[in-house]
Amino acid sequence: MNTYYAANLLIFAGVDIIACLALNLQFGVSGVVNFSFIVFQAAGAYAAAVLSMPPDTAPDYSFQIYVGGYQLPFPLPWIGGAIAGGLLALPIGLVVLRRLRADYQAIALLVTSIIANTVINNARPVLNGAAGLVLVPQPLDGVINTNTNSYQYLYIGLTAICVAIVWFVAARIVNSPYGRTLRAMRENELAASALGKNPTALKMAIFVVGGAIAGLSGAILVGFLQVWAPSTWLYPETIILFAAVIVGGRGNNVGAILGALLVPLGFEEVTRLLGRMNIGPPTLIPALEWVCIGLLILGFLWFRPKGVVPEQRRVFPGAPAVEDETRWVVGKRAR
Amino acid sequence: MLGARNIHRHFEGMHAVDGVSIEIMPGRITGLIGPNGAGKSTFMAVLAGTLPASSGTIVFQGQDITRLPAYQRARRGLVRTFQLPSEFGQLTVLENLLVAAPDNRGESLLGALLGKRYWMPDEMRLVEQARGLLKRFGMSAKESDYAASLSGGQKRLVEIMRALMLRPRLLLLDEPMSGVHPSIVNEIAGYLEQLRDDGLTLLMVEHELHMVERLCDPVVVMAEGKVIGRGSMAALRQEREVVDAYLVG
Numbered sequence: 273m274n275t276y277y278a279a280n281l282l283i284f285a286g287v288d289i290i291a292c293l294a295l296n297l298q299f300g301v302s303g304v305v306n307f308s309f310i311v312f313q314a315a316g317a318y319a320a321a322v323l324s325m326p327p328d329t330a331p332d333y334s335f336q337i338y339v340g341g342y343q344l345p346f347p348l349p350w351i352g353g354a355i356a357g358g359l360l361a362l363p364i365g366l367v368v369l370r371r372l373r374a375d376y377q378a379i380a381l382l383v384t385s386i387i388a389n390t391v392i393n394n395a396r397p398v399l400n401g402a403a404g405l406v407l408v409p410q411p412l413d414g415v416i417n418t419n420t421n422s423y424q425y426l427y428i429g430l431t432a433i434c435v436a437i438v439w440f441v442a443a444r445i446v447n448s449p450y451g452r453t454l455r456a457m458r459e460n461e462l463a464a465s466a467l468g469k470n471p472t473a474l475k476m477a478i479f480v481v482g483g484a485i486a487g488l489s490g491a492i493l494v495g496f497l498q499v500w501a502p503s504t505w506l507y508p509e510t511i512i513l514f515a516a517v518i519v520g521g522r523g524n525n526v527g528a529i530l531g532a533l534l535v536p537l538g539f540e541e542v543t544r545l546l547g548r549m550n551i552g553p554p555t556l557i558p559a560l561e562w563v564c565i566g567l568l569i570l571g572f573l574w575f576r577p578k579g580v581v582p583e584q585r586r587v588f589p590g591a592p593a594v595e596d597e598t599r600w601v602v603g604k605r606a607r
Numbered sequence: 608m609l610g611a612r613n614i615h616r617h618f619e620g621m622h623a624v625d626g627v628s629i630e631i632m633p634g635r636i637t638g639l640i641g642p643n644g645a646g647k648s649t650f651m652a653v654l655a656g657t658l659p660a661s662s663g664t665i666v667f668q669g670q671d672i673t674r675l676p677a678y679q680r681a682r683r684g685l686v687r688t689f690q691l692p693s694e695f696g697q698l699t700v701l702e703n704l705l706v707a708a709p710d711n712r713g714e715s716l717l718g719a720l721l722g723k724r725y726w727m728p729d730e731m732r733l734v735e736q737a738r739g740l741l742k743r744f745g746m747s748a749k750e751s752d753y754a755a756s757l758s759g760g761q762k763r764l765v766e767i768m769r770a771l772m773l774r775p776r777l778l779l780l781d782e783p784m785s786g787v788h789p790s791i792v793n794e795i796a797g798y799l800e801q802l803r804d805d806g807l808t809l810l811m812v813e814h815e816l817h818m819v820e821r822l823c824d825p826v827v828v829m830a831e832g833k834v835i836g837r838g839s840m841a842a843l844r845q846e847r848e849v850v851d852a853y854l855v856g
């Protein structure tokens with residue numbers, strides 16, 4: 273295994289883990305079926321790109337058209353990506369989450385994803401349309417040599433730091449009384465509101481937090497890939513992340529991480545390797561991949577709806593003993 | 608305690624609640640009875656704010672709450688339970704109670720991010736409070752059970768305990784005995800009497816008339832979205848319209 277391939281795998285793993293932790297906060301913990309999740313990742317990627325790129329009048333960049341071009345130093349483009357994801361969540365959330373019932377929210381968010389992709393695909397002056405942005409500078413480009421193995425390790429390290437920060441945030445939310453309220457809202461929104469909880473405020477907050485984390489994942493991805501185009505964030509990409517959270521186990525962060533490693537990363541790597549074996553026409557394996565993702569979701573929802581790592585039961589110190597597989601003792605972990 | 612004036616609730620031309628006025632006196636259990644489809648549960652939902660009124664006014668403790676959403680009414684002490692079990696199934700019994708507690712510093716996003724040291728003292732205080740309720744209602748052994756795994760009667764008790772965690776001033780109970788084993792019905796009735804004796808005000812929709820007779824005074828009778836009688840159960844048995852519409856119907 274060469275260094276680039278290993279770096280590729282690890283960075284994609286980090287990005288997928290961050291994305292799945294964010295989607296788990298929204299869908300797994302709070303019950304918000306955000307079918308437009310990939311739009312927030314894309315917003316972060318585009319924001320990080322135009323914050324780090326020079327203006328489109330610069331000599332090497334004049335074949336593209338885009339807004340911005342601020343050449344900000346690292347880590348500002350990544351921070352900007354996270355802010356962009358969070359800011360985008362505000363208008364979308366205010367329109368979708370306030371009045372619509374949960375199932376219509378899901379449909380509205382799916383439509384939002386399709387509309388956003390179509391608009392960016394066709395509005396070339398904004399972000400270079402279907403061709404997308406290329407030559408996105410890597411973090412610290414110009415400060416250190418980015419064409420070395422050491423830089424790959426540095427990028428892995430930066431991604432790992434972001435994974436740790438996102439894990440920290442997600443863990444604090446999930447294991448707190450606030451997380452408990454989010455889970456209550458997921459279980460029965462009407463009953464939660466009758467107990468003094470404001471479902472719209474709760475959903476908006478987690479939509480913005482999840483949007484910001486998704487934006488960060490996009491910023492990390494574009495800094496590594498150095499390209500970003502509408503074809504990289506089509507709405508089915510969100511379905512892969514949903515499959516990951518469902519397979520890993522909704523409502524707990526360990527499940528989300530496991531799902532990220534099993535589905536977007538593991539599953540796609542396996543099918544990619546199968547593609548090299550020249551089985552059938554070239555489009556067969558990618559098409560079968562989508563079939564398998566669908567079957568995977570259906571299979572888990574039918575046979576193991578709680579996923580590989582089910583959400584843990586919260587047991588408080590001093591509670592009567594329960595016969596249980598896995599439980600979370602508040603304040604410490606126990607089996 | 609609560610006054611509702613001329614409440615209407617229409618569903619696309621159907622008058623589910625049609626000009627109902629009611630006065631709820633403090634420290635009593637007011638009964639709300641009537642045949643199926645009388646509009647009792649709809650009226651209760653309108654009082655709690657889980658359904659908006661088409662017209663009319665609701666005044667709670669001297670303040671007009673007609674336009675307030677359900678969560679703000681609950682924060683003011685107007686708390687309801689539901690006709691169908693509405694437990695948070697994948698939360699434990701204790702967690703169901705803790706969700707309702709209003710004053711936990713870890714209940715906000717910022718509080719959550721600040722960590723356990725910030726909110727754990729509140730959490731432990733509320734755990735003790737919730738355990739006190741569990742003990743009072745004989746549910747201590749079920750503390751760590753998932754609420755979804757409870758029997759119908761136990762779910763009813765969880766709902767009542769959950770509402771009590773909010774320290775309500777007026778508790779609206781929608782058929783608390785519905786679907787409950789007869790042995791638990793008496794138990795629930797005993798708890799409701801205790802709550803009344805402790806000074807809590809309750810409004811209860813119920814079909815078990817012997818329980819209404821035991822617990823409620825006054826009793827309001829609804830039929831076809833209107834109030835057709837009110838008074839003690841004994842007095843209502845003498846009213847021809849009430850008897851025709853409900854008591855022998």
